[in-house]
Amino acid sequence: MAMKLYDTRRSGNAWKVRLLAGFLGIPLQRETLSIDRGDLRSPAFLAVAPMGQVPVLAVDDGTHLGESMAILYLLAQGSAWWPGDAASQARVLAWLSFEQERHMKPLAQLRLHLALHRDRDPASEEFVRFAHEARQSLRILEAQLSRQGAGGWVATANAPSIADVALYPYTRLAPMGGIELAAYPAISAWLARIEQLPGYQPLFPGAPEKNFSTSESA
Template sequence: MRIIDTQRSGNCWKVRLLASFVGIELRRTTLSIDRGDLQSAGFTAIAPMKRVPVLELDDGSLLSESGAILFYLAQGTPWWPQTPIAQAQTLAWMHFEQEQHMRPLAPLRLHLALRKDIAPTDPRARNWLQEGHDALAILEAHLATGRQWVSTDAAPSIADIALYPYTRMSPMGGVDLGRYPQVQQWLARIEGLPGYEPLFPGQPHLNLSTLETSG
């Protein structure tokens, strides 16, 4: 299988994380946002939604959207729970990640750390920061009930994978994770799992990097 991604995308990181955890080797075609690769005719021909990640299966089929790809890769593994109630809870947290969690945290990181095109005092940044804290407070309270993982207590699921990247990178947008001790412990549990892969493979110190490397 092949993943078409970019280096700094949290959504792409989700897919590579799960593949690493379950022992799936992905060939990478890494595009450059800085060069405008996502606007190229070649990319839009295989990605009508014009977004990464895209997963190319061995038969040539293409899958888009990180949540859908996580679902596909998790089939037959412990990362997708077996009971309908646990599956529904996993999906509920994945919807939360997209609608309440990633929606403010991703643009904070994008505009304050990567593009640096707005100031922290900008009303948009203030609003995203408040919404991001609201989402992290929900996650903190959920984990504070004694849970080790988000949707199933016995083992991590793809809900944990979905929530991990933009939580881990949220300090780039001015979020103080020190306010969320349970979240910090949960992040450490994920990073302690066998097969954990940083944003830049082999270089965990670059998880909060603003650079797009040439490698």
Template sequence: MILYDTRRSGNAWKVRLLAGFLGLPLRRRTLSIDRGDLRDPGFLQKFPFGQVPALELEDGRLLAESAASLQFLARDTPWWPTNPFAQAQALAWMSFEQERHMPPLAQLRLRLALHRDADPGEPRILSWSAQARHALALLERQLAGAGPSGWLITADHPSIADLALYPYTRFAPMGGISLDAYPATNAWVDRIRQWPGYQPLFPGQPDMDFATSEAELPA
């Protein structure tokens, strides 16, 4: 199975995390946005959405979008709940992540840490920060209600909803938002990092999640 990704993609990281937790062999084809790989005709012929992550299965079938990939890989495993209502809850939180959680956190990370092309006092940055803090407050309330060893929607085992929310929550400090203000969320992040099979954003360098310069990154 081949995963098409980019080095810093939080959405692609979700798929790598689940594959690691499940012990699934995964070959990476890491593309470059700057080089224009996502606009390459060969890539677009396979994946018209023009985005990563994208999966190429062993039988040649192609699958785009992180949520679809997570649900497909998690079927018949503890990462996908068996209870229909819990399944619906997982989908609700994954929708929340894509619509209200990831967008402001991703923009803050991009503008303040990676591109560094914005001032923290700009109206758009302040707006994204307010949206991100609201999303994190909702996540914090849910996790606090689950208790110190609970997960987002399940009691004893994390689900793909946890994985969907993890990367951009982990990146929040890059956008100027400390997770110290969200203790249940901070503890949840640590629990995911300690789960057997955890895959760092940059392989072999678990402390490089917040790297902002290409010079810092492994080859």
């Protein structure tokens, strides 16, 4: 039976899980919640998700697992997406940590408030700071991908890892928050290579052209 993934239609963090499941050929049954409807504050959801956020995966042993990094780690076990040697694993962990600490938040905030909710001023101190942090994070990623060379991946040389999956969604969606990617050629080539991998899943199933759509609620 397919594992159940609690997500929202537009969650970039849940997209990471759906991407990896697609690459691995793991079927997922989506339970798609709505932030606007208050689903993430319902007692039923909080019973399986103490952190009150998506993604959450219902694991085969009857437990539930939150946090995208933890879910990617679990799903990738036994596959090339989680490399076999400790030094490579440590490098993957370093980039997962970077994604959570420096990459995801500014890019997610810019997309959420400037493109989806349209409720903040891009010239406000807070959003100028997010834009600065987002560009800094993209410069670090660009430099790393340049170092890795034309066919390289974020943390590994010959095959992609869960670090690539983790960094893909909020990088791909950066233009929604006003961060154009043309200035980052290594990132642009890497995004295209990920999108060519067998099993790639766009944000909206079967509709890659809708990745940047703002017409439907989260």
